[in-house]
Amino acid sequence: MALIPRMDNPICLIENSADNRLGVNENAQTILAQITQPLVVVSIVGPYRTGKSYLLNKLSGRQKGVFSVDSTIKATTKGIWMWCMPHPKKCDHTLVLLDTEGLGDPGKGDKDNDCMILSLAMLMSSAVIYNSSGVINQDALEKVNSTLNIYIEIVHKASVQKMNTQSQKDKDNMAPLFVWVIRDFTLKSDLDGHPVTADEYLENCLKNVLPVKTPKGNRQNEMRRTIRANFPKRKCFYFGFPSADKEVLQNMSQVPESELVPEFVRKAEDFCKFILQEASAKRLRDDRIMTGSDFSHLLKSYVDSVTKCDIAHLERSMSNMTLEKNQSSIRRSTESYENKMKAQQFNTEEEFQRLHESLQEEALREFEKSYVTHEKSQDEYLHQLEKDLKEKRGELWKICEDSSLKTCEDLLKKLKCDVDQALKENKYHVSGGFDAFLKDKDNIIRVYNEQTDKGVKAQEFLKKLSDYLEGIENTIPKTVQAAKKRKQLKRGDSRDCDQLSDYVQDYQLPAGRFDRLLIQLFGYVGHGKSSFVNSCVYTLSNGKFQDLAGEGISNGGKTMERRAYELTSTISIVDNRGFAMLGDAEAWEIYAQLCNFAPFNEKVEWNKSFQVRNDGLIRKMKENKTPDLIVPVFVCSSEHNLSDAESSSIKMFLRKAHQLTGIQPFVVLTKDRKDSGLRTKFAQMGIENVRPVENYIISDHFSDRHKHLNFLNFLKDILQAVNFHLHENVNFETQRYEWMSFLMQMANNI
Numbered sequence: 001m002a003l004i005p006r007m008d009n010p011i012c013l014i015e016n017s018a019d020n021r022l023g024v025n026e027n028a029q030t031i032l033a034q035i036t037q038p039l040v041v042v043s044i045v046g047p048y049r050t051g052k053s054y055l056l057n058k059l060s061g062r063q064k065g066v067f068s069v070d071s072t073i074k075a076t077t078k079g080i081w082m083w084c085m086p087h088p089k090k091c092d093h094t095l096v097l098l099d100t101e102g103l104g105d106p107g108k109g110d111k112d113n114d115c116m117i118l119s120l121a122m123l124m125s126s127a128v129i130y131n132s133s134g135v136i137n138q139d140a141l142e143k144v145n146s147t148l149n150i151y152i153e154i155v156h157k158a159s160v161q162k163m164n165t166q167s168q169k170d171k172d173n174m175a176p177l178f179v180w181v182i183r184d185f186t187l188k189s190d191l192d193g194h195p196v197t198a199d200e201y202l203e204n205c206l207k208n209v210l211p212v213k214t215p216k217g218n219r220q221n222e223m224r225r226t227i228r229a230n231f232p233k234r235k236c237f238y239f240g241f242p243s244a245d246k247e248v249l250q251n252m253s254q255v256p257e258s259e260l261v262p263e264f265v266r267k268a269e270d271f272c273k274f275i276l277q278e279a280s281a282k283r284l285r286d287d288r289i290m291t292g293s294d295f296s297h298l299l300k301s302y303v304d305s306v307t308k309c310d311i312a313h314l315e316r317s318m319s320n321m322t323l324e325k326n327q328s329s330i331r332r333s334t335e336s337y338e339n340k341m342k343a344q345q346f347n348t349e350e351e352f353q354r355l356h357e358s359l360q361e362e363a364l365r366e367f368e369k370s371y372v373t374h375e376k377s378q379d380e381y382l383h384q385l386e387k388d389l390k391e392k393r394g395e396l397w398k399i400c401e402d403s404s405l406k407t408c409e410d411l412l413k414k415l416k417c418d419v420d421q422a423l424k425e426n427k428y429h430v431s432g433g434f435d436a437f438l439k440d441k442d443n444i445i446r447v448y449n450e451q452t453d454k455g456v457k458a459q460e461f462l463k464k465l466s467d468y469l470e471g472i473e474n475t476i477p478k479t480v481q482a483a484k485k486r487k488q489l490k491r492g493d494s495r496d497c498d499q500l501s502d503y504v505q506d507y508q509l510p511a512g513r514f515d516r517l518l519i520q521l522f523g524y525v526g527h528g529k530s531s532f533v534n535s536c537v538y539t540l541s542n543g544k545f546q547d548l549a550g551e552g553i554s555n556g557g558k559t560m561e562r563r564a565y566e567l568t569s570t571i572s573i574v575d576n577r578g579f580a581m582l583g584d585a586e587a588w589e590i591y592a593q594l595c596n597f598a599p600f601n602e603k604v605e606w607n608k609s610f611q612v613r614n615d616g617l618i619r620k621m622k623e624n625k626t627p628d629l630i631v632p633v634f635v636c637s638s639e640h641n642l643s644d645a646e647s648s649s650i651k652m653f654l655r656k657a658h659q660l661t662g663i664q665p666f667v668v669l670t671k672d673r674k675d676s677g678l679r680t681k682f683a684q685m686g687i688e689n690v691r692p693v694e695n696y697i698i699s700d701h702f703s704d705r706h707k708h709l710n711f712l713n714f715l716k717d718i719l720q721a722v723n724f725h726l727h728e729n730v731n732f733e734t735q736r737y738e739w740m741s742f743l744m745q746m747a748n749n750i
Contacts (some may be wrong), residue, residue, distance in 0.1 A: 003037060004037075004084055004085065004086060004094055005031045005034050005035070005084070005250045006087075007031070007083060007084055010067055010082060010083045010084075010099065011025065011027060011028045011031065011081065011082055012025045012028065012078075012080070012081050012082075013025055013028040013079070013080045013081060013082035013299075014079045014080035014117075014120060014303065014724070015079045015099065016078050016079035016080075016101060016113070016117070020113040021307075022079070022113075022116060022117075022120070022303050022306070022307055023303065024259075024299045024300050024303060028082055029074040029296045029299055030296075030334065031082075031084065031292075032084075032292045032293070032296035032299070033292065033293050033296035033297075034292065034293075035084065035094050035291065035292025035293065035295075036291055036292065036293060037092055037093055037291060037292065038092070038093050038094070038278065038281040038282075038289045038290065038291055039093070039094050039096050039126075039281060039282050039290055039291060039292055039295055040090065040093055040094070040095050040096065040126055040127070040279050040281055040282065041096045041098065041123040041124055041125045041127070041282045041290075041295075042056075042059065042095065042096070042097055042098065042103075042125060042127045042128075042129065042275060042279055043080070043097075043098035043099075043100060043124065043125040043127075043128055043129070044056055044098070044099060044100065044115070044128075044131055045100045045103065045118050045128060045129070045130055045131070046102070046103060046119050046129075046130050046131035046132050046181075047102055047103050047131075047132060047133070047143075048101070048102020048103065049492050051131065051252075052099060052100070052102070052129075052131045053067035053099055054252055055129065055181065055268075056083070056097050056099050058268050058271070058272050059095075059097055059272055059275060059276070060083060060085065060097060061064060061088060066125065067081065067083070067097075067099045071433060078101050079100075079101055079117075079122065080098050080099070080100050080101070080117065080120065081098070081099045082096060082097070082098055083096070083097045083099075084097075084292075085097075086094050087276070088276060089276045089277060092283075093281060094166060094292060095276075096295075098121060098124070098125065099221060099672070100117050100118070101119050101163055103117070103118065103143075103323050103641070104692065109290060114473075115146070116306045116307060119306045120302060120303065120306045122176060123302050123305065124282075124295070124302055125176045125282065125308065125363065126176055126177065126279055126280055126281060126282035126283070127176055127177040127178075127275060127278075127279035128176045128177070128178055128179070129179045129180060129181055129275070130144060130178065130179070130180045130181065130514070131181045131183065132180070132181070132182060132183065133182070133184045134182070134184065134185075134740065135182065135185070136180070136182065136201070136202065136205040137205075137541075138220065139455040141205065141206075141220075141223060141224065141227070142223065144227065145223045145226060145227060147617055161613060172580075175230060175231060175232060175233065176231070176233075177233045177234075177235065177278060177279055178231035178233065178234050178235070179234075179235045179236070179237065179274075179275065180202055180234070180235070180236045180237075181236075181237045181238070181239065181271070182198075182238035182239070183238075183239050184239070184240070184241055185238035185239060185240060195502060198236040198237055198238050199235060199236050201236060201238070201475040202234060202235075202236035203234075206224050206227055206228055206234075206714070207224065208221040208224055208225070209221055209224075235274065235278070237267060237270070237271050237274075238267075239264055239267050239268070240261065240263060240264055240267075241261065242260045242261055242264040242717065243259065243260055243261060243264075245259075248260070250524075253675060254428070254461075256510060262297070276349075282295075286569060297324075317735040322551075325370075326381050327368050327634065329366075329370045330367065330381065330384060330385050330388060333363040333364075333366055333367050333385060333386070333389075334363070334388050334389060334392055336363065337359045337360070337362075337363050337389055338392055338396065339390075340355075340359055341356065341359065341393075341396050343456070345453055346400055346455065346456050347454070347455065347456065347459075348456060348458075348459065349397075349456055351456075352397060352400060354395050356389075360386070360389050363385060363389060364382055364385060364386070367381065367382065367385055368382070381599045382649070389737050397456075400455060400456050401455075401456060401457065403455055404454060404455025404456045404457035404458065405455075405457050405471055407453065407454055407455055407457075408454055408455070408457045408458060408460075408461035409461075410669060410700055411448065411451055411454065411461075411653055412448075412461055412464065413638075414466055415444045415447060415448060415465065416465075416468065418440070418444075419440060419444070419469070419472070422436075422437075422440070423472070423510050423513055424510075424513055424515045424738075426510055426726065426727075428472070428476050433476065434476050437472065437473065437476055438473070440472065441469045444469065444470075445462075445466070446698070448462060448465060449462075456592060464731055475508060482718050486681055495709055497705060497708050497709060500709070500712035500713065500716055501540060501712060503716060503719070504540060504567070504568065504571070504712065504715045504716065504719065505540065505568050507568065507570055507571065508570055508727075509570055509629060509720050510726065512628055513626075513629075513630050513732075514626065514628060514629040515625065515626040515627065516570055516571070516572055516628050516629070517570055517571045517572070517628070517629045517631070517719075517722060518564065518571040518572055518573075518574055518629070518630045518631070519536075519567075519571065519572070519574065519631050519633055520574045520576070520590075520593055520594060520630050520631065520632055520633060521533070521573065521575055521576055521632070521633050521635050521668075522576050522578075522579075522590045522593075522632070522635070523578055523579075523634055523635035523636050524578050524579060524580070524636065524637075525578035525579065525580055526578060526637075527578065527635050527636055527637040527640065527670060528635060528637060528670035528671065528695050529549075529575055529576065529635045530549035530550050530551055530575055531551050531695035531696070531697050532635055532670060532693070532695055533544065533547070533548065533573055533575045534547055534548055534549050534551070534564055534695070534697075535693070535695045535696040535707070535710075535711055536567060536573055536711055536715065537565055537567060537573075538696050539703070539707075539708050539711040539712055539715075540567055540568065540712075540715075545696055545698075545701035547698055548565055549563070549565065549575045551697060551698060560604060561575055561577065561600060561601060561602060561603050561604060562575070562576050562577065562593065562599075562600055562601070562602065562604055563575050563600060563601060567715075574600075575594070576590070576593065576604065577604040579606070581646075581649075582649045582650065582653055584746070584749070584750045585606045585607055585608075585750055586606050587653055587656075588613070588743065588746055588750060589604060589606060589745060590653075590657075590658065591657075591660060591741055591743060591746070592613075592616075592617075592743075593630075594630050594657055594660050594661055595660055595739035595742075595743060596620070596627050596630065596736070596738075596739070597616070597617055597620045597629055597739065597743060599616070599620070610747050610748055610750070613743075613750075614744060614747060617740060617743055617744060617747075620749070627732050629722060629725075630661050630663075630667065631663050631665075631721065631722065632654075632657040632658075632661055632665040632666070633665065633666045633667070633718075634650070634654060634665055634666070634667045634668070635667075635668045635670060636667065636668070636669060636670070636678060637669070637670050637671050638669045638670065638671045638672060638673040638676040638678055638692065639673065639676075639677070642678065642681055647681060647685070650685070651685040651686075654667075654685060655686075658705045660739065660742075662725050663721055663722065663725050664687070664688060664689065664721070665680050665687065665689070666688045666689040666690075666691065666714075666717070666718065666721075667687050667689065667691070668691055668693055669691070669692040669693070670693060670694075670695055671694070671695075672692040672693060672694045673692075676692075678690075681691065689717060689721070691710070691713075691714050691717070693707075693710050693711065693714065694707055694710070
């Protein structure tokens with residue numbers, strides 16, 4: 001059961017100031033705003049000093065009355081006072097008792113103010129008790145009718161504005177129960193000599209007077225019709241004197257009921273029983289039940305309606321209140337949907353979508369139950385709710401994806417770590433390595449599947465993991481087979497072109513460690529680098545000769561870009577722009593190439609600013625791709641006579657290239673001349689791999705076995721040097737940062 005704010009005493013709900021202005025008491029409004037139950041609002045109105053507060057005290061059920069009961073002739077209650085309590089007969093309802101100031105107080109002298117008080121009570125209440133004394137006569141009827149004018153005008157305006165949509169039944173349901181209580185009734189209860197009930201007595205007083213012979217009579221009948229029409233639910237009670245003792249009459253809230261006339265006590269009990277049983281919850285437009293929060297929201301509009309006779313203001317307030325209720329229902333439905341979705345763990349998008357559709361249906365059904373009729377149709381609100389749920393679904397799905405993405409990426413990185421390490425150690429590319437890999441693969445898949453709460457990206461990342469492992473699995477047999485061929489080759493004849501060609505063609509790098517093998521050429525302008533590229537490609541192609549790299553001319557080079565040419569699926573050879581002299585700028589460009597930081601297919605510029613060089617390094621660093629394994633090759637014409645200065649710079653350069661790549665550079669001497677002293681000079685520099693060659697050129701490109709063997713053995717020597725280097729356990733990430741630091745420092749000094 002919802003709690004009702006504690007009230008120790010009645011509180012003023014509608015204040016009636018000294019200048020007869022009505023206003024809402026904010027404290028009372030706050031109390032009402034906290035009540036979420038339906039309200040049964042019972043108000044009592046009528047002339048002052050007729051015992052209204054006594055009847056309300058009886059309805060409250062409190063042994064000591066909560067409303068003021070004064071024995072003087074001065075009116076005690078000012079404005080409208082409120083008392084809230086749990087309804088004694090209706091579960092989960094709140095009973096609100098309203099005590100109004102007495103009508104006709106000569107001290108106030110404002111008949112219009114009386115009318116507003118009464119009209120306000122009529123608008124706010126589900127039951128109105130009109131308390132008077134004596135009998136119902138023409139004067140009493142006129143007094144009731146005159147004080148109802150504002151209420152009747154407001155109801156009439158509402159009817160006109162709503163006549164196309166508001167049925168008579170709706171009007172009757174909104175009209176309060178009207179109970180006329182006649183105090184100090186002393187007449188005999190009969191009519192034309194026959195006994196009548198109080199209800200019959202009231203109905204007889206409200207009947208039209210016939211025949212109508214004068215305008216006055218017509219006005220009297222119109223008055224009766226107006227009262228009947230606006231109060232279709234009517235009841236009457238009459239009470240005799242409660243006691244003959246004046247002292248008792250002056251202290252009725254203090255004396256026990258045993259001192260009152262028994263018939264009076266019985267009538268009071270019947271009255272309370274009827275009111276508590278028959279007064280229903282206050283209904284608003286469209287037959288909707290009013291709660292305490294609704295009442296709080298509408299209070300000011302009620303006051304404005306009676307003081308300004310502005311039904312439009314009340315209509316707007318009710319429309320706004322209805323709008324807020326429907327919007328609040330949409331918010332609650334969306335929040336409930338969000339909380340239930342967040343409480344679940346999803347492994348697939350299908351699971352997520354199924355629950356979304358189920359909860360969306362549930363939210364729409366619940367909203368249909370709570371929908372309050374409004375200018376906007378239910379379909380419009382349902383469309384808004386569907387739109388809000390769709391947006392919320394998108395937000396929640398993004399959260400699911402992001403969470404799963406991080407979980408799966410972390411797990412995948414962890415599982416791949418051991419495999420990557422095994423690949424670096426060449427664990428799988430040896431005898432028995434394939435079986436070891438299959439065992440590790442099965443274990444990795446098992447661990448991945450056993451990991452819980454991976455989320456909606458689990459299957460996607462399982463596919464990535466499987467593809468990664470499958471790729472390694474497919475390369476291991478090829479690599480092992482290639483290794484066997486390499487071993488066979490060592491024992492075979494290196495003068496066999498077919499055997500050498502197969503060895504180069506079948507060569508594979510360890511899976512996962514490197515992207516490809518790059519044979520990086522560098523050297524002086526016009527020394528035959530491009531022709532050497534053409535010759536290597538021609539030797540392995542088993543086809544016709546092609547000038548792919550473009551031959552240079554005798555007095556200068558032609559190549560201005562750094563380009564890679566594929567020899568096999570694993571091996572590429574790289575042509576580079578030749579240098580005139582190996583200065584710092586030229587050396588930096590080649591070092592960047594050897595360190596995996598130089599881009600391909602771009603024009604090579606020797607003179608770059610530090611900022612340009614630095615930006616290029618950072619850009620390549622961010623790419624974080626699998627590295628290329630690089631073999632440095634210096635190409636020099638046998639006809640060239642190295643000066644001492646050139647020898648010194650070349651020696652320093654080759655030594656640094658060895659440090660950066662871990663592989664001792666190769667030297668290719670083009671235009672093979674037996675009397676050239678270059679071979680001796682390079683040997684003195686500590687270079688072991690010096691190979692004289694005679695390039696195939698456009699004017700001399702006919703296949704020659706001796707030339708083929710020379711190029712193939714050069715490539716074989718390259719691969720054997722690579723195999724030796726692969727035994728070293730190098731951390732590539734650490735090496736990249738060392739390269740980066742070296743190149744940035746050198747760029748800063750150029």
